Amino acid sequence: DAKTTQPPSMDCAEGRAANLPCNHSTISGNEYVYWYRQIHSQGPQYIIHGLKNNETNEMASLIITEDRKSSTLILPHATLRDTAVYYCIVRGPNTGNQFYFGTGTSLTVIP
Amino acid sequence: KAGVTQTPRYLIKTRGQQVTLSCSPISGHRSVSWYQQTPGQGLQFLFEYFSETQRNKGNFPGRFSGRQFSNSRSEMNVSTLELGDSALYLCASSRPSGSGSTDTQYFGPGTRLTVL
Numbered sequence: 109d110a111k112t113t114q115p116p117s118m119d120c121a122e123g124r125a126a127n128l129p130c131n132h133s134t135i136s137g138n139e140y141v142y143w144y145r146q147i148h149s150q151g152p153q154y155i156i157h158g159l160k161n162n163e164t165n166e167m168a169s170l171i172i173t174e175d176r177k178s179s180t181l182i183l184p185h186a187t188l189r190d191t192a193v194y195y196c197i198v199r200g201p202n203t204g205n206q207f208y209f210g211t212g213t214s215l216t217v218i219p
Numbered sequence: 220k221a222g223v224t225q226t227p228r229y230l231i232k233t234r235g236q237q238v239t240l241s242c243s244p245i246s247g248h249r250s251v252s253w254y255q256q257t258p259g260q261g262l263q264f265l266f267e268y269f270s271e272t273q274r275n276k277g278n279f280p281g282r283f284s285g286r287q288f289s290n291s292r293s294e295m296n297v298s299t300l301e302l303g304d305s306a307l308y309l310c311a312s313s314r315p316s317g318s319g320s321t322d323t324q325y326f327g328p329g330t331r332l333t334v335l
Binding site for chain 1: 223252254261262263264267275277307309311322323324325326327328329331
């Protein structure tokens with residue numbers, strides 16, 4: 109079962125940073141936060157994951173609060189191709205190390 | 220490196236029939252997971268295979284089954300199809316490490332099954 113809460117939808121202007129929040133207040137110490145996105149009817153695409161430190165890769169940055177109860181995915185310069193549903197997933201031994209997808213956030217990048 | 224491939228991409232069946240879907244993982248990946256995605260239920264985990272053995276199973280009826288071959292390719296089968304089985308079926312592969320929590324899964328494009 110999904111252990112995360114995300115806003116159902118967000119808009120972002122093209123070229124601006126998109127900040128997608130996620131609440132995971134019941135996360136355990138050995139559970140990771142993963143982010144995937146899904147462009148309409150395609151397979152989900154891996155973006156980034158982290159345990160407690162902030163992470164950055166070529167696609168995005170992941171900011172995890174010190175108490176680990178929430179996180180934010182940051183797309184630094186959103187483009188129209190970033191329009192997608194973004195899923196925040198908590199994953200660890202308590203969930204059989206499986207990915208349980210919630211309803212995600214539908215991000216629309218506006219020209 | 221080639222990604223996860225799934226065949227066929229689209230399939231139309233009628234109620235009561237059975238169907239077999241195929242998934243070829245990324246080279247070197249030994250774990251394959253299957254998911255069902257419907258508008259009403261979202262993305263739901265079906266099962267995971269590793270080294271030809273089912274390692275985890277979601278909450279689906281026994282009509283849904285799968286297997287994995289020695290080359291890590293996997294198939295899933297749905298018997299006695301129902302209208303509600305119409306969905307996008309996704310396969311994901313990963314390279315298992317010592318800690319399962321950090322095995323990133325990479326998804327294929329999916330098979331769109333329509334049951335009439």
